[in-house]
Amino acid sequence: MKLVIGLGNPERRYFDTRHNVGFAVIEKLAARLGISRGKSRFKGEFYEAFVDGAAIGLLCPLTYMNLSGQAVKPAVDFFRIPLDQILVVCDDLNLDLGRIRIRARGSAGGQKGIENIIQLLGSDEFPRLRIGIGKPPSHMDARDFVLSKFSKTEASEISIALERACDAILCWLSQGIVSAMNRFNSVEAEKNTKKQDDNQKSKRLDCRDGPQGSDIDAKPSIDEV
Numbered sequence: 007m008k009l010v011i012g013l014g015n016p017e018r019r020y021f022d023t024r025h026n027v028g029f030a031v032i033e034k035l036a037a038r039l040g041i042s043r044g045k046s047r048f049k050g051e052f053y054e055a056f057v058d059g060a061a062i063g064l065l066c067p068l069t070y071m072n073l074s075g076q077a078v079k080p081a082v083d084f085f086r087i088p089l090d091q092i093l094v095v096c097d098d099l100n101l102d103l104g105r106i107r108i109r110a111r112g113s114a115g116g117q118k119g120i121e122n123i124i125q126l127l128g129s130d131e132f133p134r135l136r137i138g139i140g141k142p143p144s145h146m147d148a149r150d151f152v153l154s155k156f157s158k159t160e161a162s163e164i165s166i167a168l169e170r171a172c173d174a175i176l177c178w179l180s181q182g183i184v185s186a187m188n189r190f191n192s193v194e195a196e197k198n199t200k201k202q203d204d205n206q207k208s209k210r211l212d213c214r215d216g217p218q219g220s221d222i223d224a225k226p227s228i229d230e231v
Contacts, residue, residue, distance in 0.1 A: 007085045009063045010035070010175055011078055013096040013119040016068040024139040025071060025152040027164065028095040031137070031171045032064050038172060048084070049077040057179050074119035075126030082127065089132040093178055095171060096120060099148060101138025104163035106171050108135045108178070108187045133183050135174060137167055
Protein backbone atom coordinates (compact mmCIF):
# COMPACT_ATOMS: atom_id res chain seq x y z
CA MET A 7 0.00 0.00 0.00
CA LYS A 8 1.00 3.60 -0.65
CA LEU A 9 -0.19 6.29 1.73
CA VAL A 10 -0.96 9.95 0.95
CA ILE A 11 -1.24 12.23 3.98
CA GLY A 12 -2.76 15.71 3.83
CA LEU A 13 -1.91 17.98 6.75
CA GLY A 14 -4.18 20.53 8.40
CA ASN A 15 -6.13 21.40 11.52
CA PRO A 16 -9.51 19.93 12.51
CA GLU A 17 -12.51 22.11 13.36
CA ARG A 18 -14.68 23.85 10.80
CA ARG A 19 -13.16 27.29 11.42
CA TYR A 20 -9.88 26.09 9.88
CA PHE A 21 -11.28 24.38 6.78
CA ASP A 22 -10.62 27.16 4.26
CA THR A 23 -7.40 28.48 5.75
CA ARG A 24 -3.96 28.47 4.15
CA HIS A 25 -2.68 25.90 6.64
CA ASN A 26 -5.33 23.39 5.53
CA VAL A 27 -4.47 23.03 1.85
CA GLY A 28 -3.31 19.48 2.61
CA PHE A 29 -6.81 18.54 3.75
CA ALA A 30 -8.26 20.23 0.64
CA VAL A 31 -6.07 18.12 -1.65
CA ILE A 32 -7.15 14.88 0.02
CA GLU A 33 -10.79 15.92 -0.31
CA LYS A 34 -10.38 16.61 -4.03
CA LEU A 35 -8.40 13.44 -4.62
CA ALA A 36 -10.97 11.32 -2.80
CA ALA A 37 -13.70 12.84 -4.98
CA ARG A 38 -11.72 12.03 -8.13
CA LEU A 39 -11.36 8.43 -6.98
CA GLY A 40 -15.06 8.17 -6.23
CA ILE A 41 -14.68 7.91 -2.45
CA SER A 42 -17.54 9.65 -0.69
CA ARG A 43 -16.73 9.02 2.95
CA GLY A 44 -13.71 8.20 5.07
CA LYS A 45 -13.43 6.22 8.28
CA SER A 46 -12.29 7.38 11.71
CA ARG A 47 -8.97 5.59 12.03
CA PHE A 48 -5.37 6.28 13.10
CA LYS A 49 -6.41 9.49 14.89
CA GLY A 50 -7.63 10.86 11.60
CA GLU A 51 -9.97 10.48 8.65
CA PHE A 52 -8.83 7.54 6.55
CA TYR A 53 -9.87 6.59 3.01
CA GLU A 54 -9.03 3.45 1.06
CA ALA A 55 -9.06 3.11 -2.72
CA PHE A 56 -7.43 1.32 -5.65
CA VAL A 57 -5.44 3.04 -8.38
CA ASP A 58 -4.40 0.87 -11.33
CA GLY A 59 -5.19 -2.17 -9.21
CA ALA A 60 -2.94 -1.11 -6.33
CA ALA A 61 -4.25 -0.29 -2.85
CA ILE A 62 -3.73 3.24 -1.57
CA GLY A 63 -4.66 5.01 1.63
CA LEU A 64 -5.52 8.68 2.12
CA LEU A 65 -5.16 10.13 5.59
CA CYS A 66 -6.07 13.49 7.16
CA PRO A 67 -4.67 13.57 10.72
CA LEU A 68 -7.13 15.12 13.17
CA THR A 69 -4.51 15.72 15.84
CA TYR A 70 -3.80 19.39 15.00
CA MET A 71 -0.86 20.25 12.81
CA ASN A 72 1.93 20.05 15.39
CA LEU A 73 0.98 16.48 16.32
CA SER A 74 0.47 15.05 12.82
CA GLY A 75 2.98 12.29 13.44
CA GLN A 76 0.67 10.76 16.05
CA ALA A 77 -1.67 9.81 13.21
CA VAL A 78 0.94 9.03 10.56
CA LYS A 79 3.13 6.64 12.54
CA PRO A 80 0.32 4.22 13.56
CA ALA A 81 -0.86 4.01 9.95
CA VAL A 82 2.67 3.44 8.63
CA ASP A 83 3.32 0.79 11.28
CA PHE A 84 -0.02 -0.98 10.81
CA PHE A 85 0.36 -1.39 7.05
CA ARG A 86 4.16 -1.79 7.24
CA ILE A 87 4.62 0.88 4.60
CA PRO A 88 8.19 1.69 3.50
CA LEU A 89 8.87 5.39 4.02
CA ASP A 90 9.45 6.01 0.33
CA GLN A 91 5.86 4.85 -0.24
CA ILE A 92 4.25 7.66 1.76
CA LEU A 93 3.65 11.19 0.46
CA VAL A 94 2.90 14.11 2.77
CA VAL A 95 0.99 17.11 1.37
CA CYS A 96 1.31 20.42 3.21
CA ASP A 97 1.41 24.20 2.90
CA ASP A 98 4.64 26.17 2.41
CA LEU A 99 5.28 29.83 3.28
CA ASN A 100 8.47 29.85 1.24
CA LEU A 101 6.80 29.04 -2.09
CA ASP A 102 4.97 31.59 -4.19
CA LEU A 103 1.20 31.35 -4.06
CA GLY A 104 -0.01 28.40 -6.14
CA ARG A 105 3.41 26.84 -6.78
CA ILE A 106 3.80 23.16 -5.98
CA ARG A 107 7.05 21.37 -5.29
CA ILE A 108 7.74 17.69 -4.78
CA ARG A 109 10.78 16.35 -2.96
CA ALA A 110 11.86 12.77 -2.26
CA ARG A 111 13.22 13.60 1.21
CA GLY A 112 14.58 16.45 3.29
CA SER A 113 14.23 18.56 6.40
CA ALA A 114 10.99 19.98 7.74
CA GLY A 115 11.82 23.45 6.44
CA GLY A 116 9.92 25.03 9.32
CA GLN A 117 6.68 23.13 8.66
CA LYS A 118 5.53 21.92 12.08
CA GLY A 119 3.50 18.97 10.85
CA ILE A 120 6.40 17.61 8.81
CA GLU A 121 8.68 18.23 11.79
CA ASN A 122 6.53 16.07 14.07
CA ILE A 123 6.27 13.31 11.46
CA ILE A 124 10.06 13.24 11.10
CA GLN A 125 10.43 13.11 14.88
CA LEU A 126 8.05 10.16 15.35
CA LEU A 127 9.15 8.20 12.29
CA GLY A 128 12.80 8.80 13.18
CA SER A 129 13.62 9.71 9.59
CA ASP A 130 13.16 12.41 6.96
CA GLU A 131 13.48 9.89 4.12
CA PHE A 132 9.93 10.23 2.83
CA PRO A 133 8.46 12.22 -0.11
CA ARG A 134 6.48 15.39 0.39
CA LEU A 135 4.46 17.72 -1.82
CA ARG A 136 4.41 21.36 -0.77
CA ILE A 137 1.88 23.93 -1.93
CA GLY A 138 2.83 27.60 -1.88
CA ILE A 139 0.47 29.78 0.16
CA GLY A 140 2.39 33.03 -0.31
CA LYS A 141 4.32 35.09 2.19
CA PRO A 142 2.76 37.08 5.05
CA PRO A 143 2.65 40.87 4.71
CA SER A 144 5.14 42.76 6.84
CA HIS A 145 2.52 43.71 9.43
CA MET A 146 1.30 40.14 10.02
CA ASP A 147 2.80 37.39 12.14
CA ALA A 148 3.40 34.13 10.26
CA ARG A 149 1.28 32.19 12.80
CA ASP A 150 -1.70 34.42 12.07
CA PHE A 151 -1.06 34.35 8.32
CA VAL A 152 -1.18 30.56 7.95
CA LEU A 153 -4.54 30.52 9.73
CA SER A 154 -5.99 33.26 7.54
CA LYS A 155 -8.22 32.58 4.56
CA PHE A 156 -7.42 33.21 0.92
CA SER A 157 -8.80 36.27 -0.82
CA LYS A 158 -11.08 35.67 -3.82
CA THR A 159 -8.21 36.29 -6.22
CA GLU A 160 -5.89 33.98 -4.29
CA ALA A 161 -8.59 31.30 -4.04
CA SER A 162 -8.72 31.09 -7.83
CA GLU A 163 -4.97 30.40 -8.00
CA ILE A 164 -5.10 27.91 -5.16
CA SER A 165 -7.94 26.04 -6.85
CA ILE A 166 -5.66 25.45 -9.85
CA ALA A 167 -2.82 24.42 -7.54
CA LEU A 168 -5.02 21.87 -5.77
CA GLU A 169 -5.94 20.26 -9.08
CA ARG A 170 -2.27 20.17 -10.10
CA ALA A 171 -1.42 18.61 -6.75
CA CYS A 172 -3.96 15.85 -7.39
CA ASP A 173 -2.45 15.27 -10.84
CA ALA A 174 1.01 15.11 -9.29
CA ILE A 175 -0.11 12.59 -6.66
CA LEU A 176 -1.66 10.34 -9.29
CA CYS A 177 1.58 10.58 -11.26
CA TRP A 178 3.56 9.63 -8.16
CA LEU A 179 1.25 6.70 -7.49
CA SER A 180 1.58 5.27 -10.99
CA GLN A 181 5.04 6.41 -12.16
CA GLY A 182 7.08 7.21 -9.06
CA ILE A 183 8.74 10.19 -7.46
CA VAL A 184 11.22 11.03 -10.23
CA SER A 185 8.53 11.29 -12.90
CA ALA A 186 6.35 13.38 -10.59
CA MET A 187 9.20 15.80 -9.84
CA ASN A 188 10.17 16.10 -13.50
CA ARG A 189 6.61 16.80 -14.60
CA PHE A 190 5.37 19.08 -11.84
CA ASN A 191 8.29 20.97 -10.31
CA SER A 192 9.06 23.19 -13.29
CA VAL A 193 7.68 26.72 -13.58
CA GLU A 194 6.94 26.18 -17.26
CA ALA A 195 4.67 23.23 -16.49
CA GLU A 196 2.69 25.42 -14.09
CA LYS A 197 2.43 28.19 -16.67
CA ASN A 198 1.02 25.74 -19.21
CA THR A 199 -1.57 24.52 -16.72
CA LYS A 200 -2.67 28.09 -16.00
CA LYS A 201 -2.91 28.85 -19.72
CA GLN A 202 -5.11 25.80 -20.24
CA ASP A 203 -7.32 26.86 -17.33
CA ASP A 204 -7.57 30.43 -18.70
CA ASN A 205 -8.50 29.07 -22.12
CA GLN A 206 -11.23 26.91 -20.63
CA LYS A 207 -12.62 29.92 -18.72
CA SER A 208 -12.53 31.98 -21.92
CA LYS A 209 -14.47 29.32 -23.79
CA ARG A 210 -17.10 29.20 -21.07
CA LEU A 211 -17.48 32.97 -21.25
CA ASP A 212 -17.83 32.82 -25.04
CA CYS A 213 -20.60 30.27 -24.69
CA ARG A 214 -22.47 32.49 -22.25
CA ASP A 215 -22.02 35.58 -24.41
CA GLY A 216 -23.36 33.84 -27.53
CA PRO A 217 -22.20 34.50 -31.06
CA GLN A 218 -22.11 38.33 -30.47
CA GLY A 219 -20.22 38.79 -28.02
CA SER A 220 -9.21 37.95 4.05
CA ASP A 221 -10.53 37.02 7.31
CA ILE A 222 -8.09 36.00 10.04
CA ASP A 223 -8.79 33.45 12.77
CA ALA A 224 -7.93 34.08 16.39
CA LYS A 225 -4.34 33.36 17.34
CA PRO A 226 -4.00 29.60 17.81
CA SER A 227 -2.51 27.53 20.56
CA ILE A 228 0.86 25.93 19.86
CA ASP A 229 -0.78 22.64 18.85
CA GLU A 230 -2.70 24.21 15.96
CA VAL A 231 0.18 25.66 13.92
